[in-house]
Amino acid sequence: MYEAVRERHSTLRSQDAAVLEDPVGESLRGHHAGxxxxxxxxxxxxxxxxxFSAPSPAxxxxxxxxxxxxxxxxAFADMFSRRxxxxxxxxxxxxxxxxxxxxPGGRPVQARAAIDTGLVELGAADVPEMLDLVARTQPGPFWSRTHELGTYLGIRTGGRLVAMAGERLRPPGWTxxxxxxxxxxxxxxxxxxxxxxxxAARVLARNERPFLHVAETNTAAIALYERLGFESRTQVTFRGFRTP
Ligand SMILES: CC(C)(COP(=O)(O)OP(=O)(O)OC[C@H]1O[C@@H](n2cnc3c(N)ncnc32)[C@H](O)[C@@H]1OP(=O)(O)O)[C@@H](O)C(=O)NCCC(=O)NCCS
Structure with a gap:
């Protein structure tokens, strides 16, 4: 499956996709240096x-x-992004x-996504609610300042935060x-x-491309992302270590 996708994306300039081999290191050395x-x-x-941490490229x-x-x-070192x-x-x-x-390159997102007025931008004041939602749903690691990595959007029902998603790693050309x-x-x-x-609409609007990571067992999320138009690029092993 992954090979087929690689084949289909062979029109990508090699450096475009190469940064996805180490998105943590690429982000830490670039957009997220601060x-x-x-x-x-x-x-x-x-x-x-x-x-997340990244050893030197060598x-x-x-x-x-x-x-x-x-x-x-x-200390705990989460190193999912490199082999x-x-x-x-x-x-x-x-x-x-x-x-x-x-x-996929060149595919536009649904036009109405860019003007969805039911979504709210989340910030520092929303962190307790974001942490609570994460604790109840376990989407993956999220900390008190993770929202500073990019834009986080939420949906409120009756004032209560019931759903969210946001931007995390930013290797060059991708979010x-x-x-x-x-x-x-x-x-x-x-x-x-x-x-x-x-x-995805926001990312594409600034001429970048969206990507994401998902656990292989999370079939509901994979099905959702595929339905939206995402394609599997490569297998990833999420690995955590404790330093000596
Ligand atoms: C994966 C997850 C984010 C989906 O959220 P959601 O708001 O229910 O997603 P959506 O409603 O947009 O899409 C879910 C799909 O399942 C269908 N569905 C029907 N009943 C459902 C139910 N009780 N629960 C979930 N999905 C249901 C929906 O109809 C929809 O399919 P469709 O697009 O063909 O209509 C949510 O299940 C979740 O929070 N999971 C735990 C955290 C997680 O794993 N996050 C992903 C990390 S990569």
Missing amino acids: LARRLGQAAAYLPEVAS AGSADWSDLARLLGRG ATPPPDWEPVFIMEGRQMIW EISAVCTAPEARGRGHAARLVSAL
């Missing part, structure tokens, strides 16, 4: 923003010790199979759509579809 901690070539997000042993020093002793394996004294914490999905979640009592009403479509 939200990064760095030591040598190693980089990681500020802890309240995200637990990832030799000195680079791994830079990353370990940057994060501190016994590089840390030294054996880094304790594996979890491993989970997933996939990276991308918006990741993330934290897609709907409260259990509000599912099946098209909330997630509206939010993802609106975010």
Whole structure:
């Protein structure tokens, strides 16, 4: 399946898709440099923003010790975005199979998504509600300052936040759509579809392309993204480690 998609996207200039091989490192060294901690070539997000970290692109042993020093002793390192394996004294914490999905080049999003007036932009004042919704729905990692990575949109019913989604990683030319979640009592009403479509419209409007990551077991979300037009690009292994 992934090969077929690669084939279909062969018109993409190679550097366009190459950044999707290390979206965390590309974001930390680029668009999100202001939200990064760095030591040598190693980089990681500020802890309240995200637990993602990236060793140097070369990832030799000195680079791994830079990353370990940057994060501190016994710290959690979420390294889903690269296949590089840390030294054996880094304790594996979890491993989970997933996939990276991308918006096909040249495909426009539904025109009405760009003018969906039922969506609200979420900010610092909404963080307690966002954290509560994330705790109830488990869309993936989300912290008190994650919303600073990009635009987060929500849907309120009776004043209560029932669904949200937002922008996370920003490798050059791409924006990741993330934290897609709907409260259990509000599912099946098209909330997630509206939010993802609106975010995709915003991304495309600035001449970037949307992409996202999803766990392989999350068949409901994969079906939703496929229905909206996303295609699977590659398999990804989400991996977390504890530093020595
Ligand atoms: C995946 C998720 C975001 C979908 O949210 P949602 O607002 O229900 O999504 P939508 O209503 O836009 O689309 C869901 C689809 O399932 C259908 N559906 C019907 N009943 C449903 C129900 N009780 N629950 C969920 N979906 C239902 C909907 O009709 C829709 O299909 P359609 O587009 O063919 O009509 C939501 O289930 C969720 O929060 N899951 C947990 C967090 C998560 O896994 N997030 C994704 C991380 S990558």
